[in-house]
Amino acid sequence: MAAPYKLTFEEQLRHIIDNKTKPPGALGRLEEIALQIGLIQQITNPAIQHPHIVVFAGDHGIAKTGLVNAYPQEVTAQMVLNFAQGGAAINVFCRQNKLTLKVVDAGVNFDFTSMPVKVINAKIGFGTKNYLNEPAMTIVEAEQAIEKGRSIVRQLAADGCNCIGFGEMGIGNTSSATLLLSAITGLPVVEFTGRGAGLNDDQLQKKIDTLQQVYEKHALNTLGQQPIELLSKVGGFEIAMMAGAYLEAVHLKMIVLVDGFIATSALLVANEIFRLTKQPSAIPGWTTLIDHCIFAHTSQEAGHEKILRHLGVTPLLHLAMRLGEGTGAALAMPMVQAAVNFLNEMASFESAGVSNKE
Ligand SMILES: O=C(O)c1ccc[n+]([C@@H]2O[C@H](COP(=O)([O-])O)[C@@H](O)[C@H]2O)c1
Numbered sequence: 001m002a003a004p005y006k007l008t009f010e011e012q013l014r015h016i017i018d019n020k021t022k023p024p025g026a027l028g029r030l031e032e033i034a035l036q037i038g039l040i041q042q043i044t045n046p047a048i049q050h051p052h053i054v055v056f057a058g059d060h061g062i063a064k065t066g067l068v069n070a071y072p073q074e075v076t077a078q079m080v081l082n083f084a085q086g087g088a089a090i091n092v093f094c095r096q097n098k099l100t101l102k103v104v105d106a107g108v109n110f111d112f113t114s115m116p117v118k119v120i121n122a123k124i125g126f127g128t129k130n131y132l133n134e135p136a137m138t139i140v141e142a143e144q145a146i147e148k149g150r151s152i153v154r155q156l157a158a159d160g161c162n163c164i165g166f167g168e169m170g171i172g173n174t175s176s177a178t179l180l181l182s183a184i185t186g187l188p189v190v191e192f193t194g195r196g197a198g199l200n201d202d203q204l205q206k207k208i209d210t211l212q213q214v215y216e217k218h219a220l221n222t223l224g225q226q227p228i229e230l231l232s233k234v235g236g237f238e239i240a241m242m243a244g245a246y247l248e249a250v251h252l253k254m255i256v257l258v259d260g261f262i263a264t265s266a267l268l269v270a271n272e273i274f275r276l277t278k279q280p281s282a283i284p285g286w287t288t289l290i291d292h293c294i295f296a297h298t299s300q301e302a303g304h305e306k307i308l309r310h311l312g313v314t315p316l317l318h319l320a321m322r323l324g325e326g327t328g329a330a331l332a333m334p335m336v337q338a339a340v341n342f343l344n345e346m347a348s349f350e351s352a353g354v355s356n357k358e
């Protein structure tokens with residue numbers, strides 16, 4: 001006699017989700033998220049513990065030229081102080097959704113150490129170099145930033161956090177994100193260039209021309225599969241640190257929420273690093289970091305929708321936001337919690353005595 005067929009863990013989870021008191025699929029995307037989280041935690045009653053938003057801040061040498069940005073470089077440091085004082089949008093949404101916020105100085109052009117503010121000092125440098133003239137950072141700096149991002153997440157996980165969203169702050173960083181995405185996907189710079197924090201039509205054209213020049217100067221068409229070199233040419237300290245943070249969070253099987261355009265560019269860099277290390281994925285059958293992540297929102301920054309489509313993913317929210325700071329991730333967190341809650345708390349047809357379809 002053939003041995004009885006044993007359900008795989010994924011089949012068991014699907015069965016539990018399908019037997020909740022609702023028509024199959026009626027909770028839509030929440031059902032996908034519940035399945036994804038169950039698979040990440042390899043348990044049928046998963047839990048979110050000590051959810052965090054970590055905002056990485058860094059400055060960009062190119063921003064000093066004013067060729068690609070509407071706001072001056074000083075705004076990065078000023079906004080970090082605003083985060084530390086609780087006055088930014090991300091502070092409001094974290095308070096609303098009971099998320100712990102950590103602010104990391106990955107490389108802002110300002111010294112916060114003498115100030116009475118709660119900012120994690122992970123400074124790699126006082127802003128990157130202007131990549132119109134030279135590489136943004138050294139290979140060693142790129143590696144240091146990645147390692148620092150990994151260690152920050154490792155510490156949070158050790159302190160009990162299992163759900164995390166990453167945000168960023170850095171005047172000029174939509175330009176870095178554009179160049180990184182263009183190199184990694186092989187799609188033209190113009191595809192990913194947008195208005196950032198608020199460029200007009202003329203300024204947008206100047207940004208496109210400038211970034212095309214940078215793309216050619218550093219032969220970025222040859223660097224798509226060399227993520228560390230790519231970061232060193234056109235990256236940002238906050239983007240490199242976030243890439244390390246994603247790598248560690250996925251490695252530790254945390255629930256990871258992806259914010260907007262810049263956060264997605266850091267994820268793609270991390271994904272290339274993951275691919276190079278050829279480590280087996282923590283979850284059977286998941287081959288990329290993308291499989292592991294929950295995409296929080298679609299930013300209004302023009303390139304975001306394009307890269308999301310390229311990846312074949314649909315985020316939870318579409319609020320026409322383009323702020324960064326992790327605000328999209330913070331707003332999506334209650335949906336993720338709702339997915340976990342229905343899986344844990346809803347009755348099944350059997351337990352509630354509700355008749356199922358014939
Ligand atoms: O997250 C997004 O999708 C997003 C889209 C546009 C702008 N931003 C934020 O705006 C800043 C970068 O804009 P820019 O024009 O200076 O490159 C940076 O601090 C980001 O957090 C963020």
Ligand SMILES: Cc1cc2nc[nH]c2cc1C
Nearest residue numbers: 071075169197323324325
């Ligand atoms: C004011 C301001 C706040 C921000 N938060 C994230 N990016 C930002 C850019 C600007 C300009």
